[in-house]
Amino acid sequence: MRTTVHGTAVRGVDVGAETRCAHYAGPTDVIALRFGCCGTFFPCAACHDAVADHEPAPWPRDRFDEPAVLCGVCGATLSVREYLASDFACPECDAAFNPGCAAHYDRYFEGVAPRDP
Numbered sequence: 001m002r003t004t005v006h007g008t009a010v011r012g013v014d015v016g017a018e019t020r021c022a023h024y025a026g027p028t029d030v031i032a033l034r035f036g037c038c039g040t041f042f043p044c045a046a047c048h049d050a051v052a053d054h055e056p057a058p059w060p061r062d063r064f065d066e067p068a069v070l071c072g073v074c075g076a077t078l079s080v081r082e083y084l085a086s087d088f089a090c091p092e093c094d095a096a097f098n099p100g101c102a103a104h105y106d107r108y109f110e111g112v113a114p115r116d117p
């Protein structure tokens with residue numbers, strides 16, 4: 001399934017207007033992450049597992065200055081550096097991001113260690 005969120009294509013399972021999905025649908029589950037394998041935005045790694053036809057690869061470290069995190073609330077695309085420095089709030093619209101994503105950083109960002117939220 002492919003949805004367009006503020007003009008950016010997002011693939012996944014039951015993707016909503018602010019990038020919530022079948023796996024993460026809480027109030028702060030409003031980002032989609034771009035995968036290094038296919039360059040496509042997904043709300044979460046389980047969405048990639050469900051709909052992509054290839055193994056996932058995290059966004060590569062040498063491209064951390066490129067847009068790879070989509071805010072589903074305002075449509076801003078943040079670089080990995082901007083996202084990691086954001087303290088779980090969108091720098092454009094101030095929407096809160098789920099700190100729980102930090103537990104899965106290794107799946108999204110190459111070489112970034114997961115941490116407890």
Ligand SMILES: [Zn+2]
Pocket residue numbers: 035036037038039040048052054055056057
């Ligand atoms: Zn992929």
Ligand SMILES: [Zn+2]
Pocket residue numbers: 012013021022023024043044045046047048
């Ligand atoms: Zn998902």
Ligand SMILES: [Zn+2]
Pocket residue numbers: 071072073074075076090091092093094095
């Ligand atoms: Zn935003």
